[in-house]
Amino acid sequence: MTTRCEQLFEEAGQYLPGGVNSPVRAFGSIGDIPRFIARADAAYLWDEDGRRYIDYVGSWGPMLLGHNHPDILKSVTEACARGLSYGASTKIETDLARQICEMAPSVEMVRMVNSGTEAVMSAIRVARGYTHRDKIIKFTGCYHGHSDSMLVKAGSGMLTHAVPGSAGVPKGCTQDTLLAEYNDTDSVEAHFQREGKQIAAVIVEPVAANMGVVLPEPGFLENLRSLCTAYGALLIFDEVITGFRLSPGGAQQAFGVSPDLTTFGKIIGAGMPVGAYGGKRSIMEVVSPLGDVYQAGTLSGNPVAMAAGSAMLGFIKSQPYIYDTLAQNGDYFFTELQNIVQRAGLPYPVCHTGSLGCLFFTGQKVTDYESAKTSDIQAYASYCRYMLSHGIYLAPAQFEAMFLSAAHTREQLDETLEIAESYFKNGQMI
Numbered sequence: 156m157t158t159r160c161e162q163l164f165e166e167a168g169q170y171l172p173g174g175v176n177s178p179v180r181a182f183g184s185i186g187d188i189p190r191f192i193a194r195a196d197a198a199y200l201w202d203e204d205g206r207r208y209i210d211y212v213g214s215w216g217p218m219l220l221g222h223n224h225p226d227i228l229k230s231v232t233e234a235c236a237r238g239l240s241y242g243a244s245t246k247i248e249t250d251l252a253r254q255i256c257e258m259a260p261s262v263e264m265v266r267m268v269n270s271g272t273e274a275v276m277s278a279i280r281v282a283r284g285y286t287h288r289d290k291i292i293k294f295t296g297c298y299h300g301h302s303d304s305m306l307v308k309a310g311s312g313m314l315t316h317a318v319p320g321s322a323g324v325p326k327g328c329t330q331d332t333l334l335a336e337y338n339d340t341d342s343v344e345a346h347f348q349r350e351g352k353q354i355a356a357v358i359v360e361p362v363a364a365n366m367g368v369v370l371p372e373p374g375f376l377e378n379l380r381s382l383c384t385a386y387g388a389l390l391i392f393d394e395v396i397t398g399f400r401l402s403p404g405g406a407q408q409a410f411g412v413s414p415d416l417t418t419f420g421k422i423i424g425a426g427m428p429v430g431a432y433g434g435k436r437s438i439m440e441v442v443s444p445l446g447d448v449y450q451a452g453t454l455s456g457n458p459v460a461m462a463a464g465s466a467m468l469g470f471i472k473s474q475p476y477i478y479d480t481l482a483q484n485g486d487y488f489f490t491e492l493q494n495i496v497q498r499a500g501l502p503y504p505v506c507h508t509g510s511l512g513c514l515f516f517t518g519q520k521v522t523d524y525e526s527a528k529t530s531d532i533q534a535y536a537s538y539c540r541y542m543l544s545h546g547i548y549l550a551p552a553q554f555e556a557m558f559l560s561a562a563h564t565r566e567q568l569d570e571t572l573e574i575a576e577s578y579f580k581n582g583q584m585i
Contacts, residue, residue, distance in 0.1 A: 347386045392407055
């Protein structure tokens with residue numbers, strides 16, 4: 156019997172490429188079809204067939220407080236009643252900008268945009284305009300959105316679908332993008348020694364969360380800071396995933412390393428389509444209309460998205476204890492998941508920090524792109540299908556993070572662990 160999700164997917168394929176609006180939503184890599192979600196609340200999702208799932212995707216990270224948090228819902232519905240978009244300045248834009256500047260240690264001034272991709276694209280333009288240099292260093296396997304210059308050895312869906320770059324990107328767009336290896340300071344220093352006077356910035360995910368979850372080794376981020384300072388380049392932290400998730404001040408607060416520019420994504424809008432980039436005042440003042448680096452957007456600072464973000468940041472600022480709870484739950488959950496795998500006699504590592512984590516289906520320690528790519532994606536596919544069939548919603552790709560929210564209860568975590576143990580204990584393959 157054909158399910159409602161199957162019917163919807165067939166219909167979607169007539170109008171949307173691959174039946175989806177983002178390739179990371181495609182379930183083809185695990186041999187399945189997308190679940191069409193009808194609604195969400197707290198830590199649960201319900202699909203169009205009425206099946207309930209414990210959600211570990213969280214709209215790819217921003218649902219730090221879970222779905223439909225009452226403070227955010229109230230703020231959004233009140234904003235909608237006042238109008239959906241003005242294309243003009245509002246007080247709420249300044250309110251959210253102030254909150255970001257107060258919470259992110261390195262940010263003194265911020266510009267709102269509409270996505271993480273746009274934030275990264277704009278921050279790189281600012282870095283080039285500020286330094287009067289052209290070259291950018293990025294790390295293999297780190298994903299920074301789909302702007303042309305960043306689609307080189309990127310992570311996330313590009314790892315899953317084995318796409319080394321992208322058709323439609325001219326060679327000239329990537330000629331100034333230099334590749335280094337994550338957790339390998341020597342590979343970065345080699346670029347600076349050869350082309351230091353031409354390098355505008357180093358951009359990095361402080362925790363690489365688009366090739367699974369790969370933690371920075373001790374000294375790595377500090378060394379990037381030192382190299383950028385020594386060669387007059389800017390250090391850009393892509394905190395689209397880690398911002399306001401690992402701590403109230405993001406990864407830069409958690410690791411005690413101060414970047415020059417930071418990019419944020421949908422988490423600053425509690426899942427609404429929004430992003431931002433910010434940094435030191437002297438750098439941000441090169442942005443138009445103060446400076447000659449142009450960037451604009453009709454929907455930038457959309458009042459509904461600003462209301463959602465302001466409510467969320469206001470809540471976590473007033474109740475910072477949620478990070479202790481998230482860390483405790485993360486340590487418990489991912490440690491127990493590792494124990495389950497070990498009891499099954501498997502060498503798979505679980506990497507995690509705080510509420511971010513990933514189970515890699517490989518026998519290697521994962522420290523970079525090359526070690527992450529040794530993962531057995533077919534083994535992950537079997538595991539993911541099993542978990543989905545038992546009401547656990549995981550990303551349909553090995554190289555994505557699991558996200559815990561403040562709405563996840565210990566009972567839900569235990570239920571998830573029991574299902575995972577049943578898979579590994581019985582060696583079920585579906």
